[in-house]
Amino acid sequence: MLIVAGHLTVAATQREAYxxxxxxxxEQARRMPGCLDFAISADRVDPQRINVFERWRSRTELEAFRGDGPDDAxxxxxxxxAVAEYDVAAERSLTGADLE
Structure with missing residues (x-):
C-alpha cells in the first residue's frame, strides 16, 4: 500500500477557489481501481493550508491515475x-471494525 500525504500552501483568499x-x-481518483482513499481539504487552523491524503493499493494503480500534475492555473x-509518498508494509485497524 502507498500513502501520499502532506500539505499545500495557497493565499488564504484563494483557498476556497483552489x-x-x-x-x-x-471524484476521479475515488473511482479509480486501487484508490482506497483520496482527500484534499481545508486545514481547520491555518487559512493558507490545504491537507492532502491519498491511500492506494499499489504503485501501478497510483501511476495509472497520475498525469502531469496540477494544471498551470x-x-x-x-x-x-510539502507532500511525500510512503510505502506501507502492514496495516492495523484502530477501530476494530469497518464503520462504513
Missing amino acids: LAGCERVV ASGALLGA
Whole structure:
C-alpha cells in the first residue's frame, strides 16, 4: 500500500477557489481501481493550508491515475508544498471494525 500525504500552501483568499477546482480530481481518483482513499481539504487552523491524503493499493494503480500534475492555473496558485509518498508494509485497524 502507498500513502501520499502532506500539505499545500495557497493565499488564504484563494483557498476556497483552489479547493473547488480540486473536486473533479477527487471524484476521479475515488473511482479509480486501487484508490482506497483520496482527500484534499481545508486545514481547520491555518487559512493558507490545504491537507492532502491519498491511500492506494499499489504503485501501478497510483501511476495509472497520475498525469502531469496540477494544471498551470492550479500550480500558479501554490505558494508552497510539502507532500511525500510512503510505502506501507502492514496495516492495523484502530477501530476494530469497518464503520462504513
